[in-house]
Amino acid sequence: MEYGLLGEKLGHSFSPQIHSQLAGYSYELVEKTPQEVEVFLKEREFQGLNVTIPYKKKVFDCCDQVSELARRIGSINTIANRGGWLYGDNTDYYGFRYMIHRLGVSVAEKKAVVLGNGGVAPAVRAALEDEGAGEIVTVSRRGENNYNNISRHYDAKILVNTTPLGMYPGNGEAAVDLGPFKQCEAVYDLIYNPLKTKLLLSAEKLGIPCMDGLSMLVAQAKKSCEIFQQISLPEEKVEEITGCLRRKVSNVCLIGMPGCGKTTVGERLAARLGKKFVDIDREIVKRMGKEIPEIFRESGETGFRKMESEVLSEVTKQTGQVVATGGGVVVTPKNCELVRQNGEVIFLKRDLRELTVAGRPVSQSRPLEQIYEERIDAYRSWSDFQVENRTVEKTVREIESLLV
Structure with missing residues (x-):
């Protein structure tokens, strides 16, 4: 193999993607048990390795030469095979x-x-x-x-x-x-x-x-690449690759009044960005096997809000999505951290006179103006950007221009 990441349980890693943008060489994920690590290193059938937990100290004695920095730190996360002898360094620093x-x-x-x-x-x-x-x-x-x-x-x-x-x-x-x-x-x-x-x-x-820590991940990978290849790369590569990764993994969460167009805009936006689209209300219906009005009748708004938070928590842990939330998601304060944890939040605005109330229990329960006044502070404070939804295409293009 050429290069790779050595660890015990690696799961998903951005490292192959980062290194492909740094120098274009082959980069693999190498999972080894503690018993296999020493044998693997002795075989030296690789050109370079990054090392992650739990092996940063274990590989120390397997290297023929160690940088002064790595010796000072006491751990190694980068190994270069230089003609059969192993050089260890630490790029986390x-x-x-x-x-x-x-x-x-x-x-x-x-x-x-x-x-x-x-x-x-x-x-x-x-x-x-x-x-x-x-x-x-x-x-x-x-x-x-x-x-x-x-x-x-x-x-x-x-x-x-x-x-x-x-x-x-x-x-x-x-x-x-x-x-x-x-x-x-x-x-x-x-x-x-x-x-x-x-x-x-x-x-x-x-x-x-x-x-x-995303920029640290990329910056240490850049230094590792320089050690592997014995080259110097421009500092700008770090921000370029970090920005690319951030755009790929970030969520876009849409909040706003019921009927403001979150689902329609969200579906179109997801298609444009190449992201998965998730509608929280649809997910609740799918899980409960009941439509929203029926859930409200049986469980009341309190029961619905509890279910909404549970579904929102599961969905927003994932990345690379456009998420349309229900209009009342801001009623529950803890939902703020959920929608903000993996990307940008867009407050989608629309003239109250254009909002429909059919099939929306809360919207039918009292005047829209009252609901709007109760929620407007949260809509504004939770959001990174506010966008007026007049036409779908124009709105989608404006959101695209605002994203990192």
Whole structure:
């Protein structure tokens, strides 16, 4: 084989796609048990490898030469086969430094808290040191600094999550509550699925600059490619590939009043973007085997909203979709994080006089103007963009132009 990613359980990975855009070589996912790793490396039937958990430390002794950086960090995530001898390095360090520079918040002389002490944490600490950070504290479950006494570090200005908490399929979890970190100036979460973890959504809500781990993934891959090929690639490649990946995996969630055209616009938009279309109301009907008015009659609005949130949670964990929500999705506050976790939210607006109420229990229960006034603040605050729906084609083109 040429190049690949070595790990125990890899599942879905963006790495083959990233490396194909970097240099076009063959890149495979290589799953090996702990017993198979040493034999595989000794055979040396590859040109280069990236290494992920749980083997970043295990491969150390299998390399003939190790970079000073990798030795300092104590783990390896990149191995190049150079004429039969193995060279080991660590590119997580470069990836995280790229994140720091990309966000644009200086870490110099500032207290930083690193959540987690796993495979990537040493590289993060080394990068923070070289960027001139002040006190660097590692918080783990059983260390001297742990989640039971984290209050002693609420004065941190930089927060970095290296734990898997909040990663798919555990969306909605977070290692810490960001609220008490009153002096926090930047939040980095190395997770990239979902694109916005609960931690990042909290940072956004509090107005704290933050960044997900997608650009780090691409930046460390670029450095790995340079080590594999012994070449230099332009820095612009990182943003180019990151943008391409983000556009591919991002969801577009449509919110707005009942009858404003979310389904019609959503279906057309999905076709244009090459994404799957999902209508939340249709999914509820499919699951319950009943139409919406019947569900309302039997379970009331409270029962319907509970089902709506459950279906929405399942759907929005997935990526690469256009999702049309029900008009009342904003009635349930926790749904905000669900629609925002994997992409953009579009508030689709339409003149109230053009909205139909047939088959819509809530719309028939009281004047549309009253419903609109109850929901307008949420529609506006939940959305990234607001688009007037006058004609379907024009609306679809406008949404396309707004997306990242």
